[in-house]
Amino acid sequence: MNSKYLTTIGLEVHVQLNSKTKIFCGCEIRFGAPPNSQVCPVCLGLPGVLPVLNHQAFRLGLRAVLALRGTPSKRIKFDRKNYYYPDLPKGYQISQYDCPLGQGGALEIETEGRLKKIRLTRAHLEEDAGKLMHDISAAASHVDLNRAGTPLLEIVSEPELETPEEAYQYLTHLKAIIKSIGVSECNMEKGHLRCDANVSVRKNASDLLGKKVEIKNLNSFKAVKAALQYEIKRQTEALEKGEAIPQETRLWDDLKQKTLSMRSKEEAHDYRYFPEPDLVPFFVTQEEIDRELASLPELPKEKAERFARDYGLTTYDAGLLTQSSGIADFFEDCASGFPGHKTIVNWVIGPISAYLNEASLEFEALKLAPETLIRLIKLVESGQLSFQTAKEKVFPEVLKTHRDPEEVMKEKGLAQVSDEGALDAWIAEAIQAHPKVVSDFKSGKETAAMFLVGQVMKKSRGTANPGKVQELMKKKLKELV
């Protein structure tokens, strides 16, 4: 990418609030329910119905504003955002326009090894729309309104992000905070966190900001990063060619990995915002604010600082551990009974994180007991089990069956073999089977020894103590020279 171009990114994140019922009616919020089964006249927008604010949804929004260090609005007021779409039952969305629940606030991200503060513009409450389901065969579209009326908090950042990586970091930190305070489950698959990105490119810092392009349909943090990368490249190339960038809304196509124009500025909706006359504005009491503030748990950033200080972790490790309160609590439980803190960290950000990513699981779903990991670590440290075997064979089995690591190790015959007699036999076998490799070694190719060590490891199904094998192999080969 041409480095002389400057990028400006702002993000709008919709967080689904973790309330039992919808924001303006009593319908239960249940993911995956049969279409149009979680609906009532109110969220269907039938003639004559009226919204009533679910105070729990409001409280969760307030909690998020406070955790993000925003200033809560004293007067809570809702507005109507008018537009037509089949997934919007009333023809307007109840949202907040000129008097958002929260203003300001900030969160800190790490970029290129330094901390950067990203300020927030605002956070406001609104109701979600339903979902369209397109039936290709029948040439018909169906509307599922189960999601209509689900409470959302839209968090808008200032345009202070400068790279796709910073955007990614911002989302990661935001998710960590929101999750840690219990405001949302932040389950990406269930759409609990959705993001629109605004991006513009300009040549010099002194230039006016470029025309803003909004990217929609970003369903994962990875998609945000990829779409921003694509869009920056597209806009930079256009500017290079002397083309103007029109202000528009573009859709991210995750399959094709590119953005496509959705509508131009001229086609943009005029939402005709006006105060929602069906809901009476009310005032937030200082007691309510104080109550929420007092009940906020330690936030990820504070926790990371404490972890670095108390457990001697690097800022990087501490940051990773505190992105999920489940993982952070797990670490603390492990660390309380075991002094090898760095080893625990390595397990958590290594094998455990890898497993979660691969299985698309949240940490809590593992139901991993801290003692189990400690027992596994102790097996490795005492030389009874190799790290490799522990990671690849014992640990996955332990996660699946919740059995004791030692029991799994013994049952599967995975205990590390350090006994020289047993190792010597495998070594002799390897040397005998590969005369060419041995002669390579003789002619000075030292790496040939590693091949033979590999053969021993293979033969032993990974149970051979690799350090010991290396030591013995070298000794044996040198004897042959």
Added chain:
Amino acid sequence: MNSLADKTASELSELYKKNSCTQKEILDSLTQAIHSKDGKLNAYVKFEQTRPIHRKPPATKARHQNIGGQASADGDLRSPLWGVPIAIKDNICVEGQEASCASKILQNYIAPYNATVIEKLLDAGAVIFGRTNMDEFAFGSSCETSFYGPAKNPWDLARVPGGSSGGSAASVASRTAIAALGSDTGGSIRQPAALCGIVGLKPTYGRVSRYGLIAFASSLDQIGPMTRDVRDSALLLNVIAGYDPKDSTSADVPVPDYTSFLGQSIKGMKIGMPKEYFKEGLSKEVGEAIKSAVKKLEGLGAVVSEVSLPHTEHAVNVYYIVAPSEASSNLARFDGVRFGYRNKSAQTLKEMYEKSRGDGFGAEAKRRIILGTFALSSGYYDAYYLKAMKVRTKIKSDFDEAFKKVDVLLTPTAPSPAFKIGEKTEDPLQMYLSDIYTISANLAGVPAISIPCGFSKNNLPIGLQFLAKPFDEGTLFKVSHAFEQATEFHKQKPEEPSS
């Protein structure tokens, strides 16, 4: 002949108590009246297809298997409206009944739930009996914009009954309904009540739940009773008033027994006449009727004085920004997607919206949607909607000031008696001025009542309006009842419409 259909709700209650009539006799009497008169009046919408609904009190379930059952002296009679049939304006939802707002776009739309007022009426023992004609979506002052054709004024079939609750007014006045519910956004209960010679009350904003009322302008709409006399009005308000958790704008203010205000002396009551209401535009006949009403009230001991509501002249302008703005948004849900009329020939989504709404809404509805959409548009919002809301606050404080000096305000309800059908349909502005005296009460949220106060030389009814402080409906009933007791206007009834 004095049939049961001629009785008021309170008279019917007395007859029940004395066991001198049955519910079946009443419903039969009404049905007969409707059959003989409504062909000309068109006050009801699809009467034949609308079944009466009655909730049998649990204790007497077995004894009242059907509506024809004998209402004997038992627990039922403690229900304040036991067995009293109430006609319902076509914009109030009754479970299982069509709620069309007299619009093509909602034709055949069956409401799946009861409005809160319907629940309350049923709990009070009332029979939900028929749906009344109205201006489409309550947009009008003459009932002429109804998809089902205009309702007629029972005093003169060539004239309008007023609107938008014209069907409710015409049915109550013509003795084809005992009492009815209407809705009032800018005068839609009071103006037709005046034009048909009955009592129409618009309660304080928030006094009666709007849940189940198909919204026209949410910040102005109120449901209210339309009755033959003041007692029935108080009786009905007793039942329908009160806080409703389903309506955030309903007020948690205790509901007094409104009948307790009846029969009280108005000696010393301070009545203010806003001078701005007696300028040009008021017909001579109405002006004279008001004058003699004032004399009557003074004779009853009231102290009448002139007051000022200086922002009155802006009320119509403010109203025609605020009401259409809210309406344009409230009517967005009629899009052909989930219910109501859908144009089947549309090929694209946009076409479906355009054709369904294009076919489904009448001219006046379209006019107001366009007006409101414009007023809310980016670049115009500040100049129109925001400005209107500011003036609305001024209008409200005018009333606050006035009520520091007087207990109640007295004004004409409508500038003239009922006008001819077709007389104002070509001139929307003239039509909008029909509500010039009623609109302010909605903008300010104060309660107002229209009661009969005279007849024109053509024998058309004339109404006067009282307005009171928020939640002071009691004072309205007190002064209205005193006036009614001293006059005979409410006892007059239109002759049978001649064929």
